[in-house]
Amino acid sequence: MTQGDATQGVATQGVAKSGSRLERILDSGAFAVTAELGPPKGTDLEVVRAKMGLLRGVCDAVNITDNQTAIVRLSSVAASALLCQDGLEPVMQMTCRDRNRLAIQADVFGAVALGVRNLLCLTGDHQCFGNHPAAKNVYDLDSVQLIRMVRRLRDERVTEGGEEVEGEVPMFIGGAANPFGDPFEMRVIRLAKKVAAGVDFIQTQCIFDMPRFREWMHRVVDLGLHEKVHILAGVMPLKSAGAARYINNNVAGISVPDAVIKRMSGAGRGQKARDEGMRMCAEMIQEVREIEGVHGAHIMAVEWEEAIRPITEMAGVLPRPAVAN
Amino acid sequence: MIVAERKPLAEILGNVRGVGRVLLVGCNTCVAICLAGGEKEVAVTAAQLRLALRSEGLEGCITEGCVERQCEEEFNEELGDAIATHDVVLSMACGVGVQTLAEQFPDAIVYPALNTTFMGRPEERGIWSERCLGCGNCVLDKFGGVCPITRCSKNLLNGPCGGSANGRCEVDPENIPCAWQLVYDRLERIGQLGRLMEVEPPKDWSTSRHGGPRKIVREDMVL
Numbered sequence: 001m002t003q004g005d006a007t008q009g010v011a012t013q014g015v016a017k018s019g020s021r022l023e024r025i026l027d028s029g030a031f032a033v034t035a036e037l038g039p040p041k042g043t044d045l046e047v048v049r050a051k052m053g054l055l056r057g058v059c060d061a062v063n064i065t066d067n068q069t070a071i072v073r074l075s076s077v078a079a080s081a082l083l084c085q086d087g088l089e090p091v092m093q094m095t096c097r098d099r100n101r102l103a104i105q106a107d108v109f110g111a112v113a114l115g116v117r118n119l120l121c122l123t124g125d126h127q128c129f130g131n132h133p134a135a136k137n138v139y140d141l142d143s144v145q146l147i148r149m150v151r152r153l154r155d156e157r158v159t160e161g162g163e164e165v166e167g168e169v170p171m172f173i174g175g176a177a178n179p180f181g182d183p184f185e186m187r188v189i190r191l192a193k194k195v196a197a198g199v200d201f202i203q204t205q206c207i208f209d210m211p212r213f214r215e216w217m218h219r220v221v222d223l224g225l226h227e228k229v230h231i232l233a234g235v236m237p238l239k240s241a242g243a244a245r246y247i248n249n250n251v252a253g254i255s256v257p258d259a260v261i262k263r264m265s266g267a268g269r270g271q272k273a274r275d276e277g278m279r280m281c282a283e284m285i286q287e288v289r290e291i292e293g294v295h296g297a298h299i300m301a302v303e304w305e306e307a308i309r310p311i312t313e314m315a316g317v318l319p320r321p322a323v324a325n
Numbered sequence: 326m327i328v329a330e331r332k333p334l335a336e337i338l339g340n341v342r343g344v345g346r347v348l349l350v351g352c353n354t355c356v357a358i359c360l361a362g363g364e365k366e367v368a369v370t371a372a373q374l375r376l377a378l379r380s381e382g383l384e385g386c387i388t389e390g391c392v393e394r395q396c397e398e399e400f401n402e403e404l405g406d407a408i409a410t411h412d413v414v415l416s417m418a419c420g421v422g423v424q425t426l427a428e429q430f431p432d433a434i435v436y437p438a439l440n441t442t443f444m445g446r447p448e449e450r451g452i453w454s455e456r457c458l459g460c461g462n463c464v465l466d467k468f469g470g471v472c473p474i475t476r477c478s479k480n481l482l483n484g485p486c487g488g489s490a491n492g493r494c495e496v497d498p499e500n501i502p503c504a505w506q507l508v509y510d511r512l513e514r515i516g517q518l519g520r521l522m523e524v525e526p527p528k529d530w531s532t533s534r535h536g537g538p539r540k541i542v543r544e545d546m547v548l
Contacts, residue, residue: 123479123481123486124479125488126478126495128496128497137479139479139481141527142480142481142483144483144524145526145527148526176487178486181488182489182492182506183489183492183505183509183510186484186505186509189522190484190485193483193484193522196522196524197524205487252487252489252493253488253495
């Protein structure tokens with residue numbers, strides 16, 4: 001897609017960087033909704049197609065994870081291309097764990113060639129958490145440097161090595177932020193660095209601790225960062241009280257408040273618990289929507305794509321806005 | 326200093342079982358200080374090997390030796406005669422010492438008895454931890470004297486990942502402090518928090534091992 005095409009979109013203000021649907025929706029001032037799709041641990045494309053069916057029409061773009069939690073899966077480039085072919089918009093995730101600067105740039109070029117227009121730049125989970133703990137990691141770049149590199153590919157048409165890029169690299173550049181990690185003071189600084197490096201949108205770590213998220217957003221707004229980057233608040237539907245406890249105890253940098261665990265416990269088991277989890281997630285979307293500087297929600301329903309439609313319905317964010325191509 | 330630890334006895338035995346006469350040589354420098362390969366550890370390992378070999382009905386002919394610095398040829402010269410009369414040399418030096426012996430005595434069969442682990446320091450009695458990766462371009466001035474390349478599990482240069490909690494690294498919270506918590510605390514203490522706002526560009530890794538094996542030539546010192 002050329003820049004000219006994108007600027008004809010009804011929702012676009014100014015010159016588009018990528019022309020992606022996500023960019024146009026965010027630039028229009030509409031509240032964006034993104035979801036997530038984990039590719040299969042192999043080549044079973046039926047898995048991808050089934051998940052695509054569940055996500056069609058209920059979100060603006062779909063994150064395609066990149067060997068998430070360091071578990072080998074179908075590549076994010078290939079899975080993203082499958083989405084493009086089928087008219088769904090991917091946010092291709094790219095981690096620094098498995099590729100050096102050569103491989104990352106090559107894959108970014110490849111993704112653009114295959115129609116991908118959104119890239120989420122991540123450091124990547126350490127390989128010790130995955131199914132190849134004996135692997136050698138790369139981390140040639142960190143996520144801030146990755147953002148900067150892709151921004152230069154796009155805006156300056158120059159590779160990290162300083163050579164001219166043949167062709168355009170229209171990518172809408174995303175990054176992650178964890179308002180709940182430590183040191184807390186570093187969290188806003190790190191966001192500011194990502195903004196300085198050229199990030200266009202941010203998807204946050206899952207929010208369970210709303211007061212802390214509000215405090216973080218307050219600092220973000222104080223520094224005026226919300227005017228320079230679109231922040232999508234990360235939310236995750238819980239399947240059970242057990243899942244809530246597991247996340248609280250086992251995922252570094254996320255705490256699930258007692259009140260949330262209690263509410264899940266009180267909901268009962270099985271489908272009743274899942275319904276409550278979806279309801280709570282929808283309420284959180286409504287809540288973050290009212291926070292200054294939050295421009296969208298990123299719903300992480302890991303291996304539970306069925307939940308996205310009911311959640312978005314309950315949250316009142318359907319139908320998704322139409323934007324011209 | 327270079328920190329090492331002794332290989333499991335079973336692994337060492339695998340290299341010395343049935344080979345004849347074994348010369349076990351320690352080193353009195355780094356590996357002696359980290360209690361892995363000095364005179365004392367040579368004696369203990371020799372005793373363990375003799376016992377183990379005898380319990381298998383084999384001859385346990387182990388000769389003990391130790392040099393001041395196995396990574397320098399001049400200190401190893403005294404080993405010449407002993408090496409000539411033994412079948413295998415088992416080195417209790419770091420990997421540099423093992424290779425020095427192998428280069429200096431090209432006909433000798435030299436095996437390692439230690440795993441060379443890292444450049445680090447003793448934190449407290451019996452505890453050593455890593456401090457330097459030898460990247461060849463020191464950045465400690467930027468990070469309050471804490472090296473994120475060595476001490477961050479992902480060698481991040483622009484701040485902590487999402488896995489930092491309560492000052493610990495998610496990779497091994499019990500044993501690894503979050504390097505970026507340490508950087509933050511140090512910079513705050515010395516009044517240099519402003520440094521954290523600078524975007525650190527991609528590192529030039531060519532000065533590290535990624536540029537191939539390294540060598541320093543000091544023309545002013547070369548004879």
